[in-house]
Amino acid sequence: MAQAFWSSVFASSADQTWAVVRQFNGLPDWHPGIRASEIIGGGNGLTPGAVRILTGVDGSTYRERLVALDDAGRKLSYEIVEAPLPVRGYRSTLHVQPVADTGGAFLSWHAAFDPAEGSTAQEAATVLEAAYAPALANLHTIIA
Template sequence: MAQAYWSSVFTSSADETWAVVRQFNGLPGWHPAIRASETVGGGHGLTTGAIRILTGADGSVYRERLVALDDAGRKLSYEIVEAPLPVRGYRSTLHVQPVADTGGAFLSWHATFDPAEGTTAQEATAVLEAAYAPALAGLHTIID
């Protein structure tokens, strides 16, 4: 099983950062490569099992399922149901933690997956991390 990871430190508090990140249907508000999101079932996208259908800026479509939403632990986990990515069995967790000395927040985005046939783990990881970096940069523009 391969892994991808990206992280960033925010000046906004962990609670302020989490309030944005926990919105499973809110990715178009901060990810520059996602232009639309629609939830199917799951109480406005906040209930385990909810499916979000994302439309990329290039017209690509992603179907993702909310696996867990833990407000006390500030963790959101989801899995890819269908996407034009070189991965299989993708499962990801976004985790927001407080930064004690600044009052800010630390956000980590960690995924496990198997590379699709014909793709190396390094190639698949590079594709995923190339999506995480601008997403977290976009998040900085709305909460820092």
Template sequence: MAQAYWSSVFTSPADETWAVVRRFNGLPDWRPAIRSSEIIGGGNGLTPGTVRLLTGVDGSIYRERLAGLDEVDRKPTYEIVEAPMPVRGYRSTLHVQLVADTGGAFLSWHATFGPVEGTTAQEAAAGLEAAYATALAGLHTIIA
């Protein structure tokens, strides 16, 4: 499996950052490319198995499933069910950790996936990492 990774440091406390990141249906609040999110089955947005339907600003549709929500280690894990992306078997985890010397938060975003035919792992990873960078920049705009 191929991998993609991005991270960022926030001045906001880890618990405050986690409060935003853990909301499975809250992605449009901080991801500029996502216009809307709707829970369409399987739970309430905090329960593994919950499925969300995301609509991009370009009209693209993404269906994703919450695979896990670790409140202690501050880790949501989700899988792509359907998306207009050159990947298959996509599984991703965000991890919010305390930055000990500042009291801020370190957020990492890690995914494993297989590239679809006609796309290299490096091309797919570069696209995902660019999306993560934009998303985390958006997160910086709503929390300190």
């Protein structure tokens, strides 16, 4: 499996950061490439199995399923069911950890996937990381 990864250190506490990130239906609040999210089944958006439809600012749509939500460990995992991305078998985890010396938070966004036919692992990772970077940059402005 190929992997993509992005991370950032936040001045806000791990609990403050997690309160925003844990909202499976809240991605439009902090991802500048996503304009809408709707839970279409499987629960209320905080229950594993919940399915969301994301609409990008370009009109593209993404169907994703919440795999796990671990408040104690501050981890949210989801998988892509259907999306216009060069990946197959995509599963991703956002993990918020406390930073001991500053009281801030470290947020990592890690994905494992197979590149879609016609795409290399590096090409797919570049596309994913190009989506993660502005999302985490914008998250800083939301929880500053």
